[in-house]
Amino acid sequence: MIETVDIKLAPKDASDNALILQKSIAKSKYKKGKPKDWRVIRRSVDARGRQIWFQLRVELYYEEQIIPEPAILDNFVPVDDQPPVIIVGAGPAGYFAALELIEQGLKPIVLDRGKDVRARRRDLRAIQQFGEVNPHSNYCFGEGGAGTYSDGKLYTRSHKRGNIYKAMRLLVEHGAKSDILVDAHPHIGSNKLPGIVSNIRATIEQYGGEVHFDAMVTDLIRKDGKILGVIVNDEKEYRGEAVILATGHSARDIYYLLDRLNIKVEAKPFALGVRIEHPQALIDKIQYNQRQREEALPASSYRLACQVGDRGVFSFCMCPGGLVVPASTAPGELVVNGMSMSRRDSAFANSGTVVAVELSDLGAYQEHGVFAGLEFQKAVEQKMFANGDGTQNAPAQRLTDFVRDKMSKSLPETSYIPGIHPAPMHGLLPDFIAEKLKQGIRTFGKKMKGYFTEEANVIGTESRTSSPVRIPRNKATYMHDDAPGLFPCGEGAGYAGGIISAAMDGQNVARAVKAYTG
Numbered sequence: 406m407i408e409t410v411d412i413k414l415a416p417k418d419a420s421d422n423a424l425i426l427q428k429s430i431a432k433s434k435y436k437k438g439k440p441k442d443w444r445v446i447r448r449s450v451d452a453r454g455r456q457i458w459f460q461l462r463v464e465l466y467y468e469e470q471i472i473p474e475p476a477i478l479d480n481f482v483p484v485d486d487q488p489p490v491i492i493v494g495a496g497p498a499g500y501f502a503a504l505e506l507i508e509q510g511l512k513p514i515v516l517d518r519g520k521d522v523r524a525r526r527r528d529l530r531a532i533q534q535f536g537e538v539n540p541h542s543n544y545c546f547g548e549g550g551a552g553t554y555s556d557g558k559l560y561t562r563s564h565k566r567g568n569i570y571k572a573m574r575l576l577v578e579h580g581a582k583s584d585i586l587v588d589a590h591p592h593i594g595s596n597k598l599p600g601i602v603s604n605i606r607a608t609i610e611q612y613g614g615e616v617h618f619d620a621m622v623t624d625l626i627r628k629d630g631k632i633l634g635v636i637v638n639d640e641k642e643y644r645g646e647a648v649i650l651a652t653g654h655s656a657r658d659i660y661y662l663l664d665r666l667n668i669k670v671e672a673k674p675f676a677l678g679v680r681i682e683h684p685q686a687l688i689d690k691i692q693y694n695q696r697q698r699e700e701a702l703p704a705s706s707y708r709l710a711c712q713v714g715d716r717g718v719f720s721f722c723m724c725p726g727g728l729v730v731p732a733s734t735a736p737g738e739l740v741v742n743g744m745s746m747s748r749r750d751s752a753f754a755n756s757g758t759v760v761a762v763e764l765s766d767l768g769a770y771q772e773h774g775v776f777a778g779l780e781f782q783k784a785v786e787q788k789m790f791a792n793g794d795g796t797q798n799a800p801a802q803r804l805t806d807f808v809r810d811k812m813s814k815s816l817p818e819t820s821y822i823p824g825i826h827p828a829p830m831h832g833l834l835p836d837f838i839a840e841k842l843k844q845g846i847r848t849f850g851k852k853m854k855g856y857f858t859e860e861a862n863v864i865g866t867e868s869r870t871s872s873p874v875r876i877p878r879n880k881a882t883y884m885h886d887d888a889p890g891l892f893p894c895g896e897g898a899g900y901a902g903g904i905i906s907a908a909m910d911g912q913n914v915a916r917a918v919k920a921y922t923g
């Protein structure tokens with residue numbers, strides 16, 4: 406007999422196991438005394454009322470013990486001698502595709518243009534401290550992909566796209582805390598993710614797969630239209646039964662390569678805007694109604710969205726207790742994003758705040774055909790860079806000044822290490838984006854009292870929330886109709902929008918590859 410009960414506890418009591426059990430038994434309808442075993446299966450914070458509660462769903466086992474689930478990795482067998490499959494990109498899509506291929510009895514060979522997680526750190530330091538962007542190793546490129554030095558938020562709404570629980574369990578089996586299986590809004594943090602990513606590589610290699618870094622795919626090997634492999638760094642060939650292309654939303658050269666090879670790519674709507682950074686204490690005050698957040702509560706977050714005319718304006722990738730980071734992937738451009746450590750204990754809260762961009766907005770850029778959005782995105786990033794001093798020091802404006810088209814004489818403190826300088830963000834952004842953002846921000850200020858403040862910075866540019874290009878694939882086979890053997894995958898292909906959805910897409914594609922190879 407297993408009974409499920411819902412209880413709520415004050416934040417300070419939420420980790421007190423004796424109290425959790427006592428409250429759960431009191432709530433139980435099965436009045437048989439103490440259960441043999443119990444566990445929390447869901448945990449969330451309810452901050453809607455005056456009193457903040459942790460809501461817990463608890464399973465009580467009256468007649469049996471909890472039987473631990475067997476590890477997914479227990480199903481793995483060596484694949485050294487099995488048919489090879491090439492995976493381009495060691496991001497969440499690529500690495501989870503590799504794990505799934507092993508489970509399916511195929512040998513993954515993962516190729517990434519960047520470096521392993523440890524070596525990658527040096528290049529991140531060079532961006533942060535000297536503004537030097539290595540086009541192959543940065544916050545988007547390198548082992549673990551764009552997800553490695555991120556907030557590690559694992560929340561996804563893509564429930565229909567795959568098995569979220571399996572992706573989460575694989576993360577736990579590679580070192581993530583099991584809390585992520587229980588929390589309503591799980592996250593890992595930038596300090597923990599690199600370890601998990603290198604554990605995944607160890608698994609791939611242990612079972613006979615291969616992972617190669619400094620291996621930029623520069624061409625595809627094709628015979629009679631069929632994809633047989635890839636060329637790396639213009640010289641070395643890797644051949645396989647199929648090629649999974651999981652290069653992420655910033656690998657612009659891959660889109661151009663496919664176009665040159667007459668493999669169809671399509672323009673798609675995307676989003677562009679700014680990162681907005683507030684003091685975390687202010688967001689806590691608004692969300693928790695507490696002058697100082699009590700210790701047991703996590704840094705608070707928000708999610709904002711509104712319609713301005715025919716267009717959505719929304720917050721994206723909110724990082725409570727986080728940092729704004731330089732996410733440019735080439736010299737001469739300025740792109741920002743957000744990350745946080747597992748404790749989410751910085752003094753700042755940031756989120757991307759973006760406007761949906763339709764193809765009809767792109768005016769003169771239409772002459773670039775399917776690359777109209779990509780060229781538009783690039784032009785905005787380059788304009789932001791040109792406003793600065795040639796480093797990754799970013800243009801910024803007080804939130805209130807941005808909305809009032811006024812230059813800021815000074816700026817509030819920021820977490821952004823390369824620094825910020827006052828700039829007319831309202832003029833640097835394309836007019837239609839600036840106008841929609843201004844109206845959206847005013848609406849957010851009404852929804853969330855205190856949000857519209859001169860204490861917040863608007864920082865440019867948040868331009869990589871999604872890709873302006875999609876690589877189409879057949880719904881049934883997951884393969885590109887123009888190139889048998891080529892499997893577009895993950896965010897860069899347009900089939901994911903975050904770590905977990907990319908990981909699930911990797912798993913789905915790997916199973917489709919198995920069906921293809923027979």
Ligand SMILES: Cc1cc2nc3c(=O)[nH]c(=O)nc-3n(C[C@H](O)[C@H](O)[C@H](O)COP(=O)(O)OP(=O)(O)OC[C@H]3O[C@@H](n4cnc5c(N)ncnc54)[C@H](O)[C@@H]3O)c2cc1C
Nearest residue numbers: 494496498518547550551552555558622653895896903904
């Ligand atoms: C700073 C930051 C913070 C983020 N925070 C979060 C978050 O908290 N939660 C969340 O869900 N999402 C977050 N995201 C988004 C998330 O990281 C992506 O959605 C996810 O990583 C996409 O996975 P992917 O495997 O499809 O592509 P990517 O992670 O982009 O991986 C693509 C890989 O392909 C490699 N590559 C590219 N071109 C080539 C080539 N020609 N040859 C060989 N290799 C190549 C790249 O080096 C890279 O490693 C964040 C992104 C950034 C940049």
